Amino acid sequence: MTIRLVSSVQATMASVSGFIIATSCHDVMTDRHWLATQYVWFAATYMVYDLCAMYLCHWHRCLEKGHVDEKKYSLRSLKSFLRRDFLMVLHHVAIVTILLPVTVSLRRGLGDFFLGCLLMTELSTPFLSLGKALYQLEKQNTVLYKVNGLLVLLAFFLCRILVFPYMYWAYSKQYSIPAYMVPFHIPLHCNVGNLAIMAPQLFWFSLLLKKAKRLFSSPKGTDHSTKHSVNNRKNSD
Template sequence: MMDFPLKPVDHRVLLPVMMILNGVSLATAINLVVSLDPEDKITSKRGSALTLLGFIYFMSLSEILNMTALYTGLGHRYRNKFRLNSGDVLDITNKFVSAVQAAFSCVTGAIVCLWSCTRDFMRTSHYMSEAYAWFGAAYFFYDIWSMYIVHLKMYSKRRPFKNGSTLLSSGDGASVKKPDTSFLAYCKHEPVILMHHLFIGGFGFLVIVYLRGDLGDCTFGFVYLMELSTPFVSARGILSRLKLKSSRLYLINGLLMLATFFVCRVISLPYVCYLYSKVIGSSYIDAVKSLPTGCKISISILLLPQLYWFYLMCSGALKMLLPSSAALSAGDAKRRS
């Protein structure tokens, strides 16, 4: 991701180049798999090419959006209208790319579920589950770096001293130590999302491509569909950056986000366990107990962050929907003091 100012002539040259790279990478990736039979396997050679194309696609899409927002007349007008700084732009871009990836994931999940879940739950597979595991893995590693760059930009808004240090205040006029902006410090600051990305992009990839053996991929189709809530999560962040948190659109998007998050991320995996119990003709509890230990651990690792994020979303929604109660409580506390 570019982190330096471009001259006017640079973006006029680079923007078309990035657009070409973006379109060619996606078209090439589609061409690599479109002629396969549904139950074909993705070879390592083909998969490696898909991962490379995934990096090119997501990175070029990010640069297209950044250059458009930072170096074109249209971007200049919108930045002025919503009073966006460069950190805001990078954050909006990051969330937009996340929404695009989620759309790809949902298409993959829908194809896999329609093919595999309607046939043999335990054995049927569709090549799209492996193909997008290769292509989509690139996104999760790109996104870790992208979020770190956004993190850096937020700190760069501080006013620097001549010696390069940064003026910070604890709120009472006393200076405090400049925050650590290293990548390691960022990882410590955002451990949940980092572990989520590493788990999905690393271990999840290995399970889908190598470790599942001859098992089918219906379950993975539901995992891909978990991304259905992501566009609404991204839209919430974008609307917040645009200072539209008090708008009706923000409220409607928030309700849709909660609904899709609950259905696709909170109850989808328990529902898959229910389908599994029906297939093996066992009770729900016995079916869960019969799962391999590694499978149960993986489900827990995948599900627990979703419960945590859903709790945060519900807390935020209650604060937004019941502001008068919060204000009343604050007023009572002030009078008592």
């Protein structure tokens, strides 16, 4: 629960910072805001903390089930963690090793607006954290859980999917060119970077849609994974 709370606080701070940055930049390429660089330093250190916290939580869960060694940092435990959360680990590592140096030095002070938009992708995290907390409390059948599930889908789609075409549209408006021509007006690495960031978002969104389908297609709002865990508990009694 504590990790969920910390994650939600960080996500809220990131979203607010991103909104301030994006709305302060009238020129999407050249306008600057001091938060753009400073917050990325904070976000990078948070990602290191979050990665460690995720691993320790995974290790404790697996230890209770007897799936890992008692040594916290054994090769078996690390492999188990990577198999389960590979994309999330890759996401965290990329922020520290790629986004941080690009933001601080390689972009030469350009594009604070786009960085602000990317920070706002964290807006869906508090809803995701609330959903996981409710799941742990076995509140899957409550109205709050279902409403939060819809808010997760809406926030994720708006802030993690739609934000990418929005950034291209904002660039096209700034330079008075058709939106479909923007990919040909910006450097190739910008398009590749956007695609690399967007691809896992599409994958995660597809998983959320599948989970929502299970949730709302079940008569009592209990998804298959919940039924499976209940059956396991009954069989063990």
